[in-house]
Amino acid sequence: MSEAGLVAAQQKMTKAGVDQAAIDVFTSYYHQLEEGGTGLIREDTISPLTDPPMLDELDVDDAAAAQALDRTVIIKLNGGLGTSMGLDRAKSLLEVRDGKTFLDIVVDQVVAARRTYGARLPLLFMNSFNTRDDTLAHLARYPELSVDGLPLDFLQNEEPKLRADDLTPVEWPADPSLEWCPPGHGDLYTALLGSGVLDKLLAKGFKYASVSNGDNLGAVPDARLAGWFAASGAPYAAELCRRTINDKKGGHLAVRKSDGQLILRDTAQTAPEEMSYFTDEFRHPYFHTNNLWFDLEALRRVLDERHGVLGLHLIRNEKTVDPKDADSTPVIQIESAMGGAIEVFDGATCICVDRSRFLPVKTTNELLLLRSDVYSLDDSAHLVKNTDTTCEIDLDKHFYKKINDFSKRIPEPPSLRAATRLAVAGDWTFGSGVTVSGKAHLVAGNGPATVPDGSTLTGEITPETL
Secondary structure, three states, rough: OOOOHOOOOOOOHHHHOOOOOHHHHHHHHHHHHHHOOOOOOOOOEEEEEOOOOOOOOEEEEEEEEHHHHEEEEEEEEEOOOOHHHHOOOOOHOOOOOOEEHHHHHHHHHHHHHHHHHHOOOOOEEOOOOHHHHHHHHOOOOOOOOOOOOOOOOOOOEEEEEEEEEOOOOOOOOOOHHHHHEEEOHHHHHHHHHHOOOOHHHOOOOOOOOEEEEEOOOOOOOOOOHHHHHHOOOOOOEEEEEOOOOOOOOOOOEEEEEOOOOOOOOHHHOOOOHHHHHHHHOOOOOEEEEEEEHHHHHHHHHHHHHOOOOOOOEEEEEEEEEOOOOOOOOOEEEOOOOOHHHHHOOOEEEEEOOOOOOOOOOOOOOHHHHHHOOOOOOOOOOOOOOOOOOOEEEEEEEHHHOOOHHHHOOOOOOOOOOEEEEEEEEEOEEEEOOOOOEEEEEEEOOOOOOOEEEOOEEEEOOOHHHO
């Protein structure tokens, strides 16, 4: 490893037109890699977070809440293609329910909040080069969406993938686009600065940002949260939810023993031999929703103090240059998590919110749940849960993981209001008007099978019993 690898990467980024602030951040992480940085956070260096404030226990003045929302910008992360679900364009363009896509529902939620609170409430998407064109084309159907001349999006940066053996930029002539990768959603702050959007927001009088994943339709504009954050005087806050046995993958906040600072620990920052601690919902009882709030003025001030480099915790992501070819060149992708900024701001805090603010769609299991009658959309485009319990769904990945296979086999979602668990093994196609009651387990047969129209599924079911 040598300075030549860094210089080559910097030159490659400059030639591609990457903003200097992003190059500076990349350079900082590159030096950490050279020094053997792993980004791991050891269990013995942290203490569990056990007593965060609870939103439902706090009093928030309605007028102050509305005023705070009027000074808030909603930012949605929208850089993903949903390739794990077989998509080849912006995941947010996937239809969720009632003929509406993620984008449509997010827009409806923001417009409804503007109407209710009389707030300006601009909506911004952090797009990638892969999602920008399709997203902006779809948003063109909402000419009233733009506020105060602000753009509807800004671009996430890109950086070279590095060869794992010598940290030089990888070359892949078969598909040069695979030589590049996004820097993780920790790039949010760098992209806001480099795009000029941060300064535009400040010039228009906006003070706060509410950020969440574009596929989390539970993270609606919330005046009460905005009012709480404004009154707290904190520069930064993370939304948490109480963990259940099913919440093993998401990151969690902890307290660093050396200085008492709140920090975020993600899966990639946990040593394999310590994953039992990470996934223990009793040891670390609250998970990080990736919904966060920050003060725009505080962010600008810290960026100035640190010359554009926040210094978020390094995430070293080891992959192959072609993710579909396990034999292609091993590479390292330098990443960071936006939630890692909690340790950058003095006085950063957190708050525990209702589970309804965390409804991500990462798999077709979750998509089926949101499309079913367990949820409905109200007049404000909020997803309203119609049951006291949530049906656990486990669809056979061989037949339902990709969206086209899923849609072909389940063209109409079954009723899940009376269901507690639906497990499907094998190749089943669902008819219309199907109801699941209690626990239902569809057992794989020797070939494809069909659930007839109007069936009620409960208990163990084989192709011969239907």
